[in-house]
Amino acid sequence: MYDVRIVDAQRRPTAVVPAQTTWAQFPALWRELSGEVWACLRAGGVERGCRNIMLYLDDSPRVEIGVELGVPCALTGRVVPSALPAGRAAATVHRGSYADLGAAHAAVTEWCAERGERTTGVRWEVYGPNEPTPWVEVFWQLTAVE
Template sequence: MEYSIRLEHHAGRPLAVVRRCAKQQELSKVVPEACGTVWNALRGQGVTGAGRHIAVYLDGQINLEVGVELDGPFAGAGEVVPSTTPSGFVATTTHFGPYGQLGKAHDAILQWCASNGHALVGPNWEVYGHWHEDWNRDPSLITTDVFYPITPAGS
């Protein structure tokens, strides 16, 4: 798959998340379970305006925040805490296909940043498209947006 990398200015987005640490091979289990924990807390508190699932990768050890985008602030509920995506310039692309192939989108962004002199700054994240029944029949329709905060070249 060929990726179209974009440079955008991203406004921070409020989140409700749980914090986890996982190994690469555990992500396919940890992320959905964590999203379920967050949704249960949001439903229990009657929070409206919740959006897509998100995973924020805080470091190379795969310490992460997993949860849901929100339209506004969230006070927290037990292990579900408020957070936000970083604001500022990002390199971003959309991955179409199974989650197990997301590494290709990450690699494309990293290569693009290196080739264009952009410095990586801070955690990266993935925003998962809303689930659709067609994805069961055709996983190539699954969409995931990948973001890396950067300092643009020459800044």
């Protein structure tokens, strides 16, 4: 169902609100943080063209919620510049309901385990347009090749 592959992920500049949370609090928190980032961008004159992202730095989870920042924009408040990681990653694309996004993550980690690839625990999602069908790129950072 998922085409998983190893990619050389490129560093992508982001505008984010970093947070330490719990998995129970996360579903409500990400909406708040995303809204904060978009309010900052709109105040800076950016209305579109920035794909939503979620970066999970560990399983605590420490997260960064925001957007790919493809255009310059003054960042204010808790919104700070950051970047999606560069380097080896296992990746796939999820198409369909966001409620089923966990299946894409499971597919990547299973694929890695079957091939002896080790993940660092850092993973991220880059959201495509919602029309006509929502899609999300899912990445899991891999340990360096020894």
